[in-house]
Amino acid sequence: MQEGEENLTQIIKYVGYVCIIGRPNTGKSTFLNTLLWEKVAITTNVPQTTRNKILWIYNDEDSQIIFFDTPWIHKSENFFNQEINSQALSSLSEWDIILYFIDSTRDAWEEEKYIEEILKNLEKPIIKVYTKIDILTKKDIPQWENIVTISSLKKLGFDELLKKIKTYLPKWHPYYPEDYFTFQTMDFRISEIIREKIFLHTKQELPHSIFVEIEEIEEQENLIRIISYIYTETESQKYIIIGKAWSLLSQIGKESRLDLENIFWKKIFLSLRVKVSPKWRKNEIIAKKILQ
Numbered sequence: 265m266q267e268g269e270e271n272l273t274q275i276i277k278y279v280g281y282v283c284i285i286g287r288p289n290t291g292k293s294t295f296l297n298t299l300l301w302e303k304v305a306i307t308t309n310v311p312q313t314t315r316n317k318i319l320w321i322y323n324d325e326d327s328q329i330i331f332f333d334t335p336w337i338h339k340s341e342n343f344f345n346q347e348i349n350s351q352a353l354s355s356l357s358e359w360d361i362i363l364y365f366i367d368s369t370r371d372a373w374e375e376e377k378y379i380e381e382i383l384k385n386l387e388k389p390i391i392k393v394y395t396k397i398d399i400l401t402k403k404d405i406p407q408w409e410n411i412v413t414i415s416s417l418k419k420l421g422f423d424e425l426l427k428k429i430k431t432y433l434p435k436w437h438p439y440y441p442e443d444y445f446t447f448q449t450m451d452f453r454i455s456e457i458i459r460e461k462i463f464l465h466t467k468q469e470l471p472h473s474i475f476v477e478i479e480e481i482e483e484q485e486n487l488i489r490i491i492s493y494i495y496t497e498t499e500s501q502k503y504i505i506i507g508k509a510w511s512l513l514s515q516i517g518k519e520s521r522l523d524l525e526n527i528f529w530k531k532i533f534l535s536l537r538v539k540v541s542p543k544w545r546k547n548e549i550i551a552k553k554i555l556q
Contacts, residue, residue, distance in 0.1 A: 275437060276435050277438055278326060278327040278328075278329075278433040278434070279327065279329075279433060279434065279435070279436040279437070279439060280329065280330070281332065281358070281359040282332070282359060282361045282429060283358070283363070284331060284333050284334060285334050285363070286364060287367065287375045287376055288375075291367065291396060292333050292334075292365050294416040294417075295393075295414065295416045296320050297416075298416045298419060299320075300322060300445050319331070321446065322426075322445075323442045327426070327430055328438040328439065328440065329426070329433070330439070332359060360388070360389070360432065360433060361388065361391065361432050362386065363390075363391050363429075364383060364391070365393050366393065366394050366403070368394040368395060368396055368397055368401040368403050368405065369401060371403075389432045391410050391412060391425070391429070392412075393425060394412070394413045395416065396416075396417075397413045397414065398415040398418050412424050412425045451478040451481065454490060454520075455477065456476075457520050458476045458494065458536070459475075461515075461520050461523075462474055462476075462516060465512060465516060466504060466505070473496060473497045473501055473545075474501070474505070475495050475541075476493070476495070477492065477493045477495065478491075478492050479493055479537075483530075486530055488524070488530050488531070488532050489533045490524075490532065490533065490535065492534065492536055492537070493538070494536060494538045495538075496538065496540055497541065497542055497543060497544060497545070498542070499540055501540075502538050502539070502540050517534050517535075520534060521533075
């Protein structure tokens, strides 16, 4: 047993696993980025940004809470979207508590009714979290004990939500050292940053037609060299990503590099290349590889 592991066995805190679900663009990733002061999940105004389950570890003086930010849940006949749904739904039975994020600025759609039906069959503590309360609400928020309202922009309601979560957690030894905050690989974090920049610079329908794959990483003492491929479904999408005289691809690369330098505290050399992979969202091998 290592020294850090020995120290963990001498500490008692509120410890447990919390799964976050909700419609696309309800603010799950923004909440977690703000809570941990660390960018792990990408955030954009485009719905359905999150594709993978993302694990976060929050530590304070009396708790260690392991959050799972699930992909978006919605009905779809597309294999890739069905696989995302499958991952999200499989998480619900694994965790101690479920946070159901609801965007207070949007009316309820079929997706919200779909989630409500799923939650009816779960014998888990469920806390409804109404987000974006700093903006004019479109919902009548009921007043009962398992509802919390938050604003990630102004960090409102966070203390109340954490306090409510702790009431459902057992006291136990922390599972992870206090300096852990995620178990995402370097490849994943790099590919997500690149994908975020593509979301921010292209039309709403294009980002869902691309995936990013890290071909090579060479890590040195003060430098990380990265070769990455951006895959599109069509030639026309490829040329949109590249832009006139390679302008858009250069901008995506520059912004990605700056973010990555802030994350890894090293100089980044980033080489981006664009390829076409027709109908990749219907390819089960590619879909499962991306979502693993």
